[in-house]
Amino acid sequence: MNSGLIESVFEGIRQRSHGKIYLILLILSILVQAFGAICTKFAAEIGPSISLFGLNAVFLIYCVILGGMGLQVFFWQASLKHYTLSFAYPFRSLVSFIVLLAAFFLFQESVTYFNVLGLVIITIGIFYLVKEKEFLN
């Protein structure tokens, strides 16, 4: 069998899996950002007198938020090594989707028709970006 063909197939597989790692990093940065937003809401909801493991609960949550912020920047910057900023940044709007679900299920907040319509439109926009071919550095 033609060895050049085999090499090109392996190169294609290598490039595809390499690209997937950066997509996973981008998604992880979005998930950690949403987690930070949910933690901030928890910190705002609970009273200042509540303690956890002998420490002030709000202080503990703030420590978690700061740690999450560091982790989020780590994933975000790693994905930026691969993607252009103008391609990657709009994906952060997906945070709204996760936060809306958390607001409804965890905090019993109301979800409006505008929220749902906005998310549908954001999803359509993301589909256009995913179709984009000029997204690499």
Added chain:
Amino acid sequence: MNYYILTIVIIVLTSAAHLLLKKGSVIAVDSGMRMYLHPLSLFSYLIFAIVAFLSITAMKGLDLKVFFALTSLTYICIPVLSFIFLKEPVTKNKLIGIVIISIGVVIFNF
């Protein structure tokens, strides 16, 4: 009114921090440096910390809804600045996607 000006400052600083972070990553990778320790990356981390502090101040005077609606302008600012300063390619799909997402974010925050 001062809170609105503060929010505009936050938008400008956030956009600048993301540009510096991206620039730092590219320069560091090209020169074989650790991208997380590049001076531009470190400077952008500092800006992010300042933005976090300013955001808390701005939210004292603005509704959360209004604050997030205004900061959604970064979805337009950052791609536009990337085209100008980072010379990233402008394509039809990218433009359509960014415009649709921006409309969606505004409607979401209504």
